[in-house]
Amino acid sequence: MVRVLRSLAIVFVATSTACFVDGGDGMPDDDDGGGSTSGSGTTSGPVITAGSISASASASASATTTTTTAAETEDGDSTTTAEGSTSSGPEPDTDPATDESTSSSTGSDGVLEVGDLFPGDLVITEMMGNPNCTADNCEWFEVLNTTESPIDLFGLGIGDRDDIDNGTPGAVVSESAILEPGALGVFARDALWPYEGVEEPLVRYANTVALSNGEFDTIGLFGEGNLLLDEAATFVGDAQYSGRARKLRADSWDHIDNDDADNWCWSDTPLPSTSTADDWGTPGFDADDCLAE
Numbered sequence: 001m002v003r004v005l006r007s008l009a010i011v012f013v014a015t016s017t018a019c020f021v022d023g024g025d026g027m028p029d030d031d032d033g034g035g036s037t038s039g040s041g042t043t044s045g046p047v048i049t050a051g052s053i054s055a056s057a058s059a060s061a062s063a064t065t066t067t068t069t070a071a072e073t074e075d076g077d078s079t080t081t082a083e084g085s086t087s088s089g090p091e092p093d094t095d096p097a098t099d100e101s102t103s104s105s106t107g108s109d110g111v112l113e114v115g116d117l118f119p120g121d122l123v124i125t126e127m128m129g130n131p132n133c134t135a136d137n138c139e140w141f142e143v144l145n146t147t148e149s150p151i152d153l154f155g156l157g158i159g160d161r162d163d164i165d166n167g168t169p170g171a172v173v174s175e176s177a178i179l180e181p182g183a184l185g186v187f188a189r190d191a192l193w194p195y196e197g198v199e200e201p202l203v204r205y206a207n208t209v210a211l212s213n214g215e216f217d218t219i220g221l222f223g224e225g226n227l228l229l230d231e232a233a234t235f236v237g238d239a240q241y242s243g244r245a246r247k248l249r250a251d252s253w254d255h256i257d258n259d260d261a262d263n264w265c266w267s268d269t270p271l272p273s274t275s276t277a278d279d280w281g282t283p284g285f286d287a288d289d290c291l292a293e
Helices: 055-065 161-166
Strands: 019-021 079-084 122-128 140-145 157-159 171-173 184-189 203-205 220-222 228-231 246-248 264-266
Touching (some): 157 161, 171 203
Parallel strands (some): 184 203
Antiparallel strands (some): 140 184, 220 228
16 A cells, blocks of 8 residues: 655645645636625734643543554645546455454554545544635645554545545645645645735635535545545535535534534634635634534
């Protein structure tokens, strides 16, 4: 599973930059439901920076992801780009009869590569599917590294609902990007990042991956051989929650619980945005801020 180390030196995260993922022409376009234009004006809010997760979330994640079985097929500052993917890799070995427990092993430098990962090593913890920016181009999602090692995201596949159904990612991270153990990494579309004071995303991806506003779409992460490492729950869109990120509750931060829509809530933390309308979310930051529904 471990591929030969690339000659390119691993680039560690710098605060002011991010990694990119090629996936198309990168030009702004609207997603299936179109961007929302309603709002109450520019919001003011806390300066949010990337940080470690809370003790309760960390305990929940580590308790469920220390090991994973080979039978499971599904169920994180520098910026990297994701490249669109149309090829399908070999089918992963997912024989349900196997009962061998396996765990991720680090390379000689202590860094896990995408080919080393198993389902549960990366967990999607927050998704902004219907932001109030122009044409929804500031969509983003957040990923937790549940392992005890840094992960180089080079080669990680990213996909939306259609890509998951097809078994192939819509974009692939094409540069080195390090997600430290227990850390949260933000993946965002390759467009203006409108949130002032919020750390730039770790990975940028093109518009080949887009979240629908009609049916609140989902995101999937693909490993070597298009193995589905994680898939978040799928939600039905609701106009009254325009501009709010959907986030995983702190006691459900693992790749099984995040399949259940009941384990998610709408964020109630205002983002300091340059947009003309309000957004709420905690990209790269752990907060217990569920909106009362």
